Amino acid sequence: MSEFLSAYWPHFLAAISVVTGAAAAIHAAMTKEDVRAATGWVGVILLSPIIGAFFYLIAGINRIRHRAFATRRSARHALWQEFYGPAVPRAAVEQCFSPQFIPMKQVGDTVTRFPMTAGNVIEILADGDTAYDAIAVAIEQARSSIILETYIFDRDRAGLRIADLLVAAHKRGVTVRVLIDSVGARYSVPSIVRYLREKGLRTQTFNGKVITGLRLPYANLRTHRKIIVVDNEIAFTGGMNIREAFSRTLHGDDHARDTHFRITGPVVADLFAVAAEDWHFASGEKIAAAEQPALDVSPNAPTFARVVSSGPDGSIETNHKMLMGAFSVAQRRIRIMSPYFLPDRELISALVTAARRGVEIDILVPSENNLTLVDRAMTAQFDQVIKYGCKVWRVQGAFDHSKLMTIDGEWSYVGSSNLDPRSLRLNFEVDLEVLDTGFAEIIENRVDRALEGARLVTLHDLRNRPFPLRLAEKILWLGSPYL
Incomplete structure (x- = not known):
């Protein structure tokens, strides 16, 4: 033989x-x-x-095909009617906001899984210390359940603080579930996963195991979502991972910046549904949803919001479709703040078309980036938007990880999604579509503060750098879908 x-x-x-x-x-x-x-x-x-x-x-295999996903999606539509009643009607949007956002609501109703709801309260948590303190208070006051899903949960001082609060909640009878991405769990050595399990917490890793490896053939697919739901009443979401690098108290003045949100209202149930589905996928355990109050769609509660979940399953490119719709309806200004700005050709075309229509477009990216290769790749792409009228700004100071967007001072889009191929096609992401002028004003004020001292990127600056550097950036840009 x-x-x-x-x-x-x-x-x-x-x-x-x-x-x-x-x-x-x-x-x-x-x-x-x-x-x-x-x-x-x-x-x-x-x-x-x-x-x-x-x-x-x-x-290369971008879609997780899980039979339970389709079943839960169809069941969710029935759940809307049972718990919520009808979604926010077109007339409510027309009465409270500019007519241009009526088609945007239609886009969301068509491409997303969740309805637009009213009566939500969304509080901005503008830095790590504020966010971690608010999360700590919610965990300390938890009575029945906590579900936490995140990309990175470091075993550092910030992570151990949250972990110990979760352990204390578990000891007093609160049901605690923790889901951490299998790639993100490796950012800290040793991993927080073992610590949580040793303390008796139900802890799972998404799409793989920390020690034995990733789950094939879907090793390139990650949950980038950041969701905490406490007692089905309070939720936290946004762009912030759990690590001390975002805390001024623990890391000093050079701490990284980010923006997170504390939420009450009907969208809490939808954030819970997203986290519960991911938990079911990772653990096999189904979690029953708590009943929620009926919608308040009166003009006195105009904070309309929608959970937008996207990922390489049945909701692939949902965030991409929402952004295309938003750029298309913009009439006056678009403000974008993103740590990684690598949109595909379709999104660039939509931005450029908006600029040619006279829409003022500001794109803010960090001056100092934590991912050098991604920063070089996106620099190679700046000329594609700048030469048609978009303004790209390099924000000075410490790295800012925020993902924020506003359209015409009324519509906002915040959450975990970056404007790069990984977020738009490979990662599981969760964002909030928010229709509220007060909320948009808060986000725009955050952008305005970042613009103070920011450096405008010009074509002259881009084209007058050494040719070897520009060539290296273009080579990295070619591989940007895999960065």
Whole structure:
């Protein structure tokens, strides 16, 4: 047998290469909706026998197909009617806000899973210390349940503070569930996962195990969501992970900036539903939702909000579709604050078209970035928006991780999504669509403060840098979908 194998191993290798390559290429051609992605993957597979197919298995399969997902989505529509009654009607949007946002509500009703609801109260938590203190108070006052889902939960002073509060809640009888992304759990060594489990908390990792590895073939798919729901009454969401780098008290004046939100009202139930579904996917345990009060759609409660969940399952590119709709309805100004600005060609076209219509567009990115390769790649793309009238600003000071957007001082979009390929197509994200002038004003004030001292990026500056640097940035930009 050994002689046979030694004589014919090249034939077996060739056969394996043909079979795996053909299967991977067929899968890419049949499942990819973007012709550029399909062509690129087929090229990689054909030009790199076996290795290309293996790489496609790890990084190219973008959709988690979980039978329970579809079942829960259909059940959720019934849940809306049972617990909420009808969603915010078109007339309420027309009465309280500019007519341009009526089509935007229609977009959200069509592409998202959750209704727009009224009567929500959203409090901005403008820094890490404020956010962690508010979360700590909510955990200390929890009576029945806590569910926490996050990308990064470090085993540092900030993480251990939250962890110990969760443990204390568990000891007094509160049901505590913690879900951490399997990649994000590795940011801290040793991981917080073992600490939480040793203390008796129900703790799961999303899409893999910290020690034994990631879950194939979906190793490139992560939960980037940040959700905490306490007693089904109070929720926290936004862009902030749990780590001391965001705390001035623990990290000093060079601490990273971010923006988080404390929420009460009907959208809490929808944030709970998102976290509960992810928990079910990771653990197999179904969590029953608590009954919520009926909607208040009167003009006296005009804070309309909607949970927008997106990810490489049935909700793929939902955040992308919402952004396309928002850029299309903008009439006066668009304000964007993002740590990673790498939009695809469709979003760039929508922004450029808005600029050509006379919409004032400000895009704020950090001057100092925590991901150097991503920063170089997005710098290579700045000229595509600047030359058509968009303004790109480099915000000075410490790294700012906030993801904030406003349209015409009325519509806001905040949450976990970055404007990069990973957030738009690979990660599981959760954002809030908010229609409220007061909330939009708060977000715009946050942007205005960031603009103080910010440096405007110009075409002259971009084009007068050394050619080797610009070439290196373009090469990194080519690989931006995988950064």
